[in-house]
Amino acid sequence: MNAGNKLFYWKRWSTSIAGYLFISPWLLGFFLLTAWPMIQSFYYSFTDYVLLDSPRWLGFGNYTKMFTDDPKFIGSLKVTLLFVSFSVPLKLAFALLVAMLLNRNLKGMSVYRTIIYFPSLIGASVAVSILWSNIFGMDGLLNQLLGFLSIEGKSWIGNPDTALGTLVLLVVWQFGSSMVIFLAGLKQIPVELYEAASMDGARAISRFFRITLPMLSPVILFNLVLQTIGSFQMFTQAYIVTKGGPIDSTYMFALYLYEKAFARLEMGYASAMAWVFLLLMGAVTALVFASSERWVFYESEGGK
Amino acid sequence: MVSFKSLRYHLILIAFSFVMIYPVIWWLAAVFKPDAEMASANLLPKHPTFNNFTQGWNALSGYSFTHFYLNTFGLIAGVLFTTIVSNSLVAFGFARISFPLRNFWFAIVLITLMLPTQVTLVPQYVMFNHFGWVDTYLPFIVPHALAGGVGGTFFIFLLVQFIRGLPRELDEAAKVDGCSLFGIYWRIVLPLLKPALATVAIFCFLWNWDDFFGHLIYLNSVEKYTVGLALKMFIDSQSSTPWGQLFAMALVSVMPATVLFFFAQRQLVEGIATTGLKG
Numbered sequence: 001m002n003a004g005n006k007l008f009y010w011k012r013w014s015t016s017i018a019g020y021l022f023i024s025p026w027l028l029g030f031f032l033l034t035a036w037p038m039i040q041s042f043y044y045s046f047t048d049y050v051l052l053d054s055p056r057w058l059g060f061g062n063y064t065k066m067f068t069d070d071p072k073f074i075g076s077l078k079v080t081l082l083f084v085s086f087s088v089p090l091k092l093a094f095a096l097l098v099a100m101l102l103n104r105n106l107k108g109m110s111v112y113r114t115i116i117y118f119p120s121l122i123g124a125s126v127a128v129s130i131l132w133s134n135i136f137g138m139d140g141l142l143n144q145l146l147g148f149l150s151i152e153g154k155s156w157i158g159n160p161d162t163a164l165g166t167l168v169l170l171v172v173w174q175f176g177s178s179m180v181i182f183l184a185g186l187k188q189i190p191v192e193l194y195e196a197a198s199m200d201g202a203r204a205i206s207r208f209f210r211i212t213l214p215m216l217s218p219v220i221l222f223n224l225v226l227q228t229i230g231s232f233q234m235f236t237q238a239y240i241v242t243k244g245g246p247i248d249s250t251y252m253f254a255l256y257l258y259e260k261a262f263a264r265l266e267m268g269y270a271s272a273m274a275w276v277f278l279l280l281m282g283a284v285t286a287l288v289f290a291s292s293e294r295w296v297f298y299e300s301e302g303g304k
Numbered sequence: 305m306v307s308f309k310s311l312r313y314h315l316i317l318i319a320f321s322f323v324m325i326y327p328v329i330w331w332l333a334a335v336f337k338p339d340a341e342m343a344s345a346n347l348l349p350k351h352p353t354f355n356n357f358t359q360g361w362n363a364l365s366g367y368s369f370t371h372f373y374l375n376t377f378g379l380i381a382g383v384l385f386t387t388i389v390s391n392s393l394v395a396f397g398f399a400r401i402s403f404p405l406r407n408f409w410f411a412i413v414l415i416t417l418m419l420p421t422q423v424t425l426v427p428q429y430v431m432f433n434h435f436g437w438v439d440t441y442l443p444f445i446v447p448h449a450l451a452g453g454v455g456g457t458f459f460i461f462l463l464v465q466f467i468r469g470l471p472r473e474l475d476e477a478a479k480v481d482g483c484s485l486f487g488i489y490w491r492i493v494l495p496l497l498k499p500a501l502a503t504v505a506i507f508c509f510l511w512n513w514d515d516f517f518g519h520l521i522y523l524n525s526v527e528k529y530t531v532g533l534a535l536k537m538f539i540d541s542q543s544s545t546p547w548g549q550l551f552a553m554a555l556v557s558v559m560p561a562t563v564l565f566f567f568a569q570r571q572l573v574e575g576i577a578t579t580g581l582k583g
Contacts (some may be wrong), residue, residue, distance in 0.1 A: 014402055014403060015402070015403065015485070016403040017401070017403075018401060018403075018485045018486075019397050019401035019403030019406065020325070020397075020403060021397075022391075022393050022394060022396055022397025022398075022401060023394050023397040023398060023409065025390040025393060025394055025449065025450050025451045026390070026394040026413070026450065026451035026452070026460060027409070028450050029447065029452040029456070030412065030416070030449025030452075032450070033424065033428060033447055033450060033452050034416055034424055034452070036427070037423075037426075037427035037428050037431070038423060038424055038426040038427075040427035040430075041423055041424060041427045042424055044427065046553075051430065051433070055545065074465070097329070099477055101317060101320070102317075102371075103318070105314070106310055106313065106314070108314070112317045112318075112320075112321050114569060115321040115324065115325050116320070116324050116325075118323055118324075118325065118328065118562075118565070119324060119325070119327075119328065121510070121561055121562070121565050122558040122561055123530065124380075124514045124516075125514045125516075125557065125558060125561075126514075126516055126531075126532040126535045126536055126554070126557070127554035127555070127557045127558045128554075128558075129534065130535065130539065130550055130551070130554045131327060131331050131551070131554065134547055134551070135327060135330075139342070141327065141330055157305075173324070223550070229418065229420065232420070233420055233421075233422065235516075235517050236514075236516045236517065239516075240539070252560060254422070255515075257422060257425075258517075258520075258521075261425065261426050261429070262429075262520075262521050267426050267429075267430060270425075270426050271426045271427070274422040274423045274425065274426065275423065277420070277422055277423075278419075278420060278422070278423050281350070281420060285418075
């Protein structure tokens with residue numbers, strides 16, 4: 001090997017080493033805080049591990065118990081699925097509608113956008129959960145307003161039929177980040193498409209279904225996946241506003257996981273729950289992606 | 305001249321914005337109401353008072369809210385600093401240096417972006433507990449120092465996208481002048497990265513401020529409590545909820561986010577829109 005070659009190899013080596021040095025914080029974090037914990041969690045899920053006690057092998061014990069002998073677990077899955085399937089479509093529909101309202105070049109648009117976005121900014125906080133638990137309580141804002149119309153209110157949070165609805169409403173109220181993403185997507189649709197359609201005499205409704213929706217479908221898919229994943233994991237609002245009650249009507253999966261792992265320290269069982277949860281979320285996300293082949297329109301493929 | 309059509313348009317938007325923001329307006333008014341007026345339907349307080357703030361601030365025995373704010377700001381300062389340092393280094397590595405398996409590792413970054421935290425929650429807790437880190441701020445700061453934590457992988461992605469948009473000629477010129485890779489990172493990329501780092505800092509602040517679940521599981525002693533935990537304790541500590549005080553304290557707790565939002569609105573909205581879309 002001559003000197004030039006040596007230098008070349010040395011340069012390549014040193015660049016590779018430098019690259020790994022630069023990403024080393026993440027790499028270390030990935031192995032220590034993601035990969036290794038996942039392996040451990042998988043192992044724990046087959047044991048009866050309780051914190052401070054050494055784990056004992058159970059085989060599929062936790063998993064069979066979950067599905068045959070734990071109505072609370074099944075209940076929490078049902079509540080979570082119900083919550084996701086109402087909150088996500090409502091939130092996205094609302095976000096799209098408002099994004100279309102705001103997609104005009106008029107004076108003062110940024111003021112409206114700021115006001116409408118504001119609830120989403122403070123959304124996930126304990127503070128807003130406190131506000132919400134008062135608004136929908138017995139003496140809360142909603143019943144005061146209904147009082148003006150001489151309608152007798154009830155405690156919306158204390159009633160198992162409406163409690164989950166108040167949580168859905170809370171997250172729908174915070175449609176801001178989806179709206180901002182829709183707005184950016186709407187701005188990228190070429191105006192010529194609408195002009196051509198108008199010239200051909202297309203009405204607003206058919207322009208919406210034939211231009212806006214197809215052109216926006218990749219963004220809709222993105223928002224749908226993002227919101228579904230987020231919605232599955234909702235914790236703070238349910239923990240503060242309804243505490244899972246009344247009669248477990250808002251007892252979401254994340255609440256149950258919290259109770260098992262950190263109130264009862266049943267780490268083995270909680271790990272098994274987390275894996276079932278991951279599979280469920282993965283399955284739902286995969287379903288969304290699979291269905292997207294039918295409804296997402298990609299311009300670069302020239303449509304389908 | 306305002307046409308009739310745009311006037312109608314503004315009216316619709318004003319009405320809609322009003323409905324959206326009404327709960328917040330009502331909240332703003334409620335903090336000045338004495339308890340006796342809480343259940344009345346009036347928006348504005350008849351006998352406005354500032355007591356809710358003064359009493360609420362000291363309502364929890366042992367510590368005033370000053371303590372909880374200092375805790376939270378301290379925690380977030382640590383998290384912000386480590387996030388900025390480690391994420392910018394990692395993003396530079398992914399965006400500008402070619403090394404074996406780079407695409408493989410970056411694909412893993414994208415996969416972990418989707419991974420729900422619940423799966424690693426239990427073993428992480430067991431590990432941190434073993435290290436004696438429970439009831440300290442290390443379970444928040446260490447993951448961020450390793451480019452993880454709340455939003456960590458998202459920030460890597462965001463910064464990589466931004467660095468890829470910077471002209472490569474600058475790097476090449478610096479290389480010709482004998483600049484090392486670290487020199488390119490430190491002297492060229494980092495200064496240009498400021499707007500993206502500002503976006504990262506804003507999101508990092510907001511998300512950590514609201515990371516109630518993380519604070520709930522790792523912080524047990526009131527001395528270490530953050531503002532969110534203190535509010536939760538406030539709800540639990542009284543048998544009949546003092547709504548006025550609770551509302552006042554809740555309002556103060558969203559002030560940092562609100563102030564940040566109004567100062568950096570453009571950055572925030574563009575951050576969501578552009579990085580969100582590229583995902």
